[in-house]
Amino acid sequence: xxxxxxxLRFSADIADKPIxxxxxxxxxxxxxxxxxxxxxxxxGTMVLEVRGDLYAAGLDYLRHQGVLVQDLTQEIARNExxxxxxxxxxxICPTGALYLERPSMEVQFDSDACVxxxxxxxxxxxxxxxxxx
Amino acid sequence: MDxxxxxxxxxxxxxxxVVVTAAELxxxxxxxxxxxxxxxxxxxxxxxxxxMCSSGVFLNFGHSAPRIKMHRVWLNNVPxxxxxxxxxxxxxxxEVPEDDPLNSNYPxxxxxxxxxxxxxxxxxxxxxxxxxGYGTDCYPRREIETTFTLDDINEAVLFNPRNAYQNYNCxxxxxxxxxxxxxxxxxxxxxxxxxxxxxxxxxxxxDPYFKTIGLGTRIFLGGGIGYVxxxxxxxxxxxxxxxxxxxxxxxxxxxxVIGDLKQMSPRWLVGTSYLGYGxxxxxxxxxxxxxxxxxxxxxxxAKDEELYAPVVDYGEAYPNRLPGNLGxxxxxxxxxxxxxxxxxxxxxxxxxxxxxxxxIASLLKEWIQKGRFLLAEPVQLLPPPTGQPEPAKLK
Numbered sequence: 185x186x187x188x189x190x191x192l193r194f195s196a197d198i199a200d201k202p203i204x205x206x207x208x209x210x211x212x213x214x215x216x217x218x219x220x221x222x223x224x225x226x227x228g229t230m231v232l233e234v235r236g237d238l239y240a241a242g243l244d245y246l247r248h249q250g251v252l253v254q255d256l257t258q259e260i261a262r263n264e265x266x267x268x269x270x271x272x273x274x275x276i277c278p279t280g281a282l283y284l285e286r287p288s289m290e291v292q293f294d295s296d297a298c299v300x301x302x303x304x305x306x307x308x309x310x311x312x313x314x315x316x317x
Numbered sequence: 318m319d320x321x322x323x324x325x326x327x328x329x330x331x332x333x334x335v336v337v338t339a340a341e342l343x344x345x346x347x348x349x350x351x352x353x354x355x356x357x358x359x360x361x362x363x364x365x366x367x368x369m370c371s372s373g374v375f376l377n378f379g380h381s382a383p384r385i386k387m388h389r390v391w392l393n394n395v396p397x398x399x400x401x402x403x404x405x406x407x408x409x410x411x412e413v414p415e416d417d418p419l420n421s422n423y424p425x426x427x428x429x430x431x432x433x434x435x436x437x438x439x440x441x442x443x444x445x446x447x448x449x450g451y452g453t454d455c456y457p458r459r460e461i462e463t464t465f466t467l468d469d470i471n472e473a474v475l476f477n478p479r480n481a482y483q484n485y486n487c488x489x490x491x492x493x494x495x496x497x498x499x500x501x502x503x504x505x506x507x508x509x510x511x512x513x514x515x516x517x518x519x520x521x522x523x524d525p526y527f528k529t530i531g532l533g534t535r536i537f538l539g540g541g542i543g544y545v546x547x548x549x550x551x552x553x554x555x556x557x558x559x560x561x562x563x564x565x566x567x568x569x570x571x572x573x574v575i576g577d578l579k580q581m582s583p584r585w586l587v588g589t590s591y592l593g594y595g596x597x598x599x600x601x602x603x604x605x606x607x608x609x610x611x612x613x614x615x616x617x618x619a620k621d622e623e624l625y626a627p628v629v630d631y632g633e634a635y636p637n638r639l640p641g642n643l644g645x646x647x648x649x650x651x652x653x654x655x656x657x658x659x660x661x662x663x664x665x666x667x668x669x670x671x672x673x674x675x676x677i678a679s680l681l682k683e684w685i686q687k688g689r690f691l692l693a694e695p696v697q698l699l700p701p702p703t704g705q706p707e708p709a710k711l712k
Binding site for chain 1 (some may be wrong): 364367370424438465501502504508509510511587588589590591592599652658664665666667668669670671672673
C-alpha cells in the first residue's frame with residue numbers, strides 16, 4: 185500500500201497524550217513525520233505520511249481520541265481568482281508541486297506533490313496560496 | 318510602402334487594420350519573411366504585467382463643509398502625500414501604514430500598502446479616509462474621518478513615474494544566506510534565479526530605438542486607456558553588447574505613464590507584497606507599435622532567443638552597487654526553466670506574468686480591431702539609446 189499523507193489537528197486538551205506512540209505500537213503503522221507543531225496546552229498540527237495494513241483502524245483510533253484528521257491535499261489551496269500566474273512561487277516550492285506549464289507559462293499546482301511546507305504562502309506576492317483548515 | 322499614423326488609423330476606423338500580437342508577428346515573419354510581414358501588418362501589440370514600484374494615484378476628494386486643508390491624509394490607514402492643494406493627495410504604491418512592523422520582525426510581510434489601497438479603490442470598495450488639518454481662516458476644519466468609493470470623488474489619476482522597464486536583471490544570490498528582495502526570495506549559493514519581463518512580448522524590447530514610442534502614445538494601462546507622459550525616471554536606454562561587440566538586445570528604457578483610474582480594473586492593478594522587501598503594485602501595460610516601415614517590423618519581431626538579461630548577484634554586488642554582472646542569458650533560456658551560472662545549473666522563475674502579458678496584448682489587439690482604440694502619434698519621441706549610460710551617483 186502506498187503511503188498516504190494526512191494532517192492531524194490536536195486540540196489543546198489532548199496535546200499531551202502519547203497518541204502517535206499508540207498509533208505506531210498498537211496499529212503497527214509506519215509513519216514519517218513531515219511536519220509537526222505540537223506544544224503542551226496548545227492546539228497542535230502534524231503532517232504524517234502513514235502506511236500499514238491497519239491504516240483505516242489507526243485513523244479511526246485518532247478520530248476517537250478527538251484528533252481532527254484530514255487528507256493532506258485539502259490543506260494548501262491556490263485561490264485562482266487571486267493568482268496572476270506570475271511564477272514567483274515556482275523556484276521556491278521544494279517539491280515541484282507548483283510549476284510552470286510550458287509553453288503557456290501558466291502556474292500549475294499539483295496538490296499531491298505538496299508537503300504543506302508553507303513556503304509558497306510566503307513567496308506569493310499576491311497571497312493567492314492559502315492554507316485551509 | 319512606408320505607412321503613416323493617419324493611414325493606419327483610417328484602416329482601424331474601417332475595421333480593416335491588420336493587428337497581431339508581438340508573439341504572432343514572430344510566427345508571421347518566420348512564415349512569410351520580413352518584407353511581406355511588414356507590408357501586411359499595420360499594428361503590433363505588446364504587453365507586460367508585473368510589479369512596478371514607481372506607481373501611484375493622484376486623488377481629489379472634493380471639499381467638505383466646513384472646508385479642510387488636508388495636512389496629513391491616510392487611506393485605509395496608509396499615509397498619502399498631501400503637500401499639494403487642500404483636498405489633493407498622492408497615494409504611492411510602496412507606502413505602508415505607520416504602525417507596520419516593517420522588517421523589525423524580519424522578514425516583514427508588508428501585507429497591506431499603497432498598492433493594495435489602489436487595488437481596493439479601483440475595485441470600488443469603500444475606502445476609509447482620515448485627514449487632519451491645522452485650521453486656517455479659509456479652511457477652518459481640523460479633522461475629517463469618512464468613507465468613500467472611487468465614484469464619490471472628483472478625480473483619480475494613475476500617474477506612474479517609472480513603469481514598463483525595458484529589460485531587467487536576472488537576480489541570483491551568491492551569498493550563503495537566504496535573501497528577501499524585490500526580486501523575490503533568493504536562495505543561497507545560486508539556489509534559484511528570478512527574472513521579470515515578458516521577453517518577446519515586452520513593450521520596450523520591441524521598439525529599442527524609440528522610433529514609435531513617445532509623449533502622447535496611447536496605451537493599455539491598468540485595463541483602461543492611458544498615455545505615455547514622459548520618459549520614465551532612470552530612463553537610460555542602451556544596447557547590450559558582448560566583449561566581441563555582438564548585440565544582446567536593449568536594456569534601460571522606462572516609461573512615465575498616466576491614465577484615468579476610474580476606467581481601470583482590479584484585474585490589471587494588483588496590490589502586491591514581497592516578503593522582507595515591501596508593498597507595491599503590479600501593473601498591466603500594453604503598447605501598440607505601428608508598423609510604419611520594415612525596420613520597425615524587424616525590431617518588433619525580436620525573439621526570446623535574441624533578447625538577453627544580465628545575471629546579477631543580489632547577495633553582494635547589487636546592494637553594494639558593484640559594477641559588472643555574471644554574464645547574459647536569453648529569455649528563451651530563462652523561460653526553459655534553467656540556466657547555467659558560474660558552471661552551475663540554476664532553476665529559473667519569472668516574477669512578471671507571461672499569461673497576463675499575452676492577455677493584455679490580445680485585448681489591445683481586439684480593441685484596435687474593433688475600432689475602439691486609435692493610435693496616437695507622439696508629440697515627441699523618447700530619448701533613444703546612448704553608447705554609455707551614466708546614471709547619477711549619490712555622494
